[in-house]
Amino acid sequence: MTAAAPALSVEGLSVEFRTRSGIVRALDNVSFSVRKGETIALVGESGSGKSVTAYATMGILDPAGKVTAGRAMLGGLDLLSAKPSQLAEVRGREIAMIFQNPRTALNPIRPVGRQIADVLIRHRNVPRAAAPAQAIEMLRAVGITDPARRARAYPFEMSGGMCQRVMIAIALAAKPSLLIADEPTTGLDVTTQAVIMDLVSDLARDMGMATIFITHDLALAGQRSSRIVVMHAGHVVENAATKDLLAHPRHPYTAELIAATPDAAASLDKLASVSGSLPDLRRTDLPPCRYSERCPRKIAACAQPLPHTTLDADHAAACWHPLPIRRVVAPTESAA
Amino acid sequence: MTILLDVADVSKLFTAGGPGAWTRLKRRLAGGPQTLPKVHAVEDVSFVINKGETVGLVGESGCGKSTLVRALTRLVDLSEGSIKLGDRELSLKAARVFARDRDRARIQMVFQDAGESINPRFTAFDAIADPLRRLRKLHGKALIERVETVATQCGLPPQLLSRFPHQLSGGQRARVGIARAIAVQPDLLVLDEPTAALDVSVQVVILQLLQRLKKDIGMSYLFVSHDLSVLRLLCDRVLVMYLGKIVESGPAATVFEKPLHPYTQALVAAVPRLHQSGAERLRLIGEPRSPIDPDPNVCRFYGRCPRGTDACKAAMPALRALGDRQVACHFA
């Protein structure tokens, strides 16, 4: 894992949306990287910029959005400054994306089998005659029963989770080298979720597919990723190896997220909710640390620009007053 | 305890994946047989919900939870079975007529996708006001007052009421959906994965809200969810469904602690936990059975069941009582 070169490295990505009510600074200096065969998880509450990060990398931002800084290197190609024709070539063949809303991303008036076959024909040069059979195989792989019959069904004839799996089949049909999965398993039960995630890890292992896995389920991220990148209001606040991050969160926000996960809690009342809410990203007076206004550990130092975190640090937390390290992980690391 | 909802032998079949219209027409002209393949989405489901009880419903994706719930809320017609709300038999009236029935207000529902369930051209106010106008005949000042009351009850600030759904965040939309459903004070509130699309911080708030509302208003809940930890926290009793049938039911705590049915066991084992890696999970292998024209004598779980034997191929296990629980497995 340490030797492999990054499949994708995002450096200093900043994105703004121009809206009628002001400029939304959706992403600010976002950096992370994912290696071949590795799965990283992007977590954070709703509106923290996870999807925008994915869209910007794919080059499919809303027309109102603009990348103001940063690079996203895929091999030798900077996706953010690539020509549309280059990007179109890469998309679908090299990078595939699973979208957040499966029902809206599927064509409602085309049988699902055909929609998968379309991708196979377009991106994998599968002969027209062989595509339907392969499409059925893909449906089987994502755990849809009786795939031959289901291939003829329209999206409205399938349950919510089945639509989601069709969407996943479409993304994986192209056998991409980088998969961006935007909350691929919300709305799936845990056994089906396991089937899907197993399929993704098989592809990662067999073909060295790198995966960026966007979710707000920390437990799932903990099980399925080797690194977790925590986002808050367009900032990366913490980036560490999964086990380390879950056991010893350094950023107060990460700690609160972990406490809000309904896992071990004995009753609902004991479950903590993250205090406060995301700051309005249209504000011009956003503090350097966008979490500081809801932070229980705020100190005077928080008003200065965020500490510089290096991309290759083992455990990076963008915080002036991080939680203490309970067990010493690396002797060189020290609390600020 | 008084029984609020009594569901008996409910089945719902869909026609699906058959030959095209043209082939069917040719067959009909030739006088051939007209058997179309059927999806057995829900089959012979029976259960009761008591007054003030919270019942959870869990099951694999595509096992028929939404279909069952849509049948109970009278959005679709049943193929067979009866649904009794108190003394009233609901299944006799067709779904499209039931929309204007006097008991319409007694069962309400919160939908899986809150964003999709609010008309994009309606403001939050109009969305919440709609059932009050139609079912409670409220108008003018009384209407505005009532909408404000429920919105506040659901933690929705009144100034958000003039917004359109796309101007609301996911959590706020979920609140609009809940406010609309409880506005007419139903006896039974059905929630189809109300928190699936929400992140944990919002989810906690919504769950706490639901628990508070239950105390304040005294509704019964039927709560569909994939999240076992949520069900454990919120529900008195759970029903586990597999391919259209109920395979296990019982008190939430014991069912998830000591699952009896192999499917429930797999389900519980598959739950990702915060401080545990994926290595020791139980993997379900084998091909799931098709819900399209299934063999009535084979257990639905046969083929994926780690315990499957020939007995499971010979007779479908019936749901039988074991103490305060029920399970449909020959070996439980």
Added chain:
Amino acid sequence: MTDIAIARREGGMTALVRHARYVISENPVTGFAFALFLLIVLAAAFGPHLVPYDPLASDTAEALKAPSAHHWFGTDKYGRDLFSRVVVATRLDFFIAVASVVLVFLMGGLAGVAAGFFGGWTDRIVGRIADTIMAFPLFVLAMGIVAAMGNTVQNIVLATAIVNFPLYARIARAEANVRREAGFVEAARLSGNSDWRILTFQILPNVFPILVVQMSLTMGYAILNAAGLSFIGLGVRPPTPEWGIMVAEGASYMISGEWWNAFFPGGALMIAVFCFNLLGDGLRDMVDPRKRT
């Protein structure tokens, strides 16, 4: 409480106006199209009162004069002022376009929405009607209708509407069909709305903006269709000023050098069609919920 009541009443209209202003400032072309549209509406409304000459008065002494300070667009073979005729014709052409588009919206739009929502027999009947119309080359069908029923303005409007019926029915059907299973429709059922109420108060408001975009786009086509009918002698009869006839009458003079006879009415026709199409694009942006913030 009154706050909300006011906010609600304001919500719709002022928000729309503000949004329209935003879209126009975002895309100057749309602003241009709106300005042009306004000009056409003004010409249609007040044209006959403003023009310098009587559009029907011939003056043989002035026949076939090139554009000049007296006759901005020149004169035709009877010496009628072309500028006056082009401006006055706006009303008739605009009326034909609007009337036929409104008519086809009522017929095709409603039939399509009902077909998409109810499915079954309604769908089959509407589909067959649309297919039958589509089986003919559209312009030939319009010709046939006008030829059979007589070439009055009403029949031109009717023919143009019928020709566009399949387009509207299809779009409305598709849009209603994808919304038939939508969550908000089910929610409306739970709230005690009957099918008809759902159709009119839930589905139609969602399909309407899409059809409005279509209306703007087909208005250009409707004008062309009417002009085309007039051009081949099946539409409005001379000497009524109408762009199609004027182009037809002027066409023969192109070769002999009196280009303005066909050029100006043709130009007016082109600008109108162009304007309606641009307007359609602008409206599409405006009703696109993703561009709303």
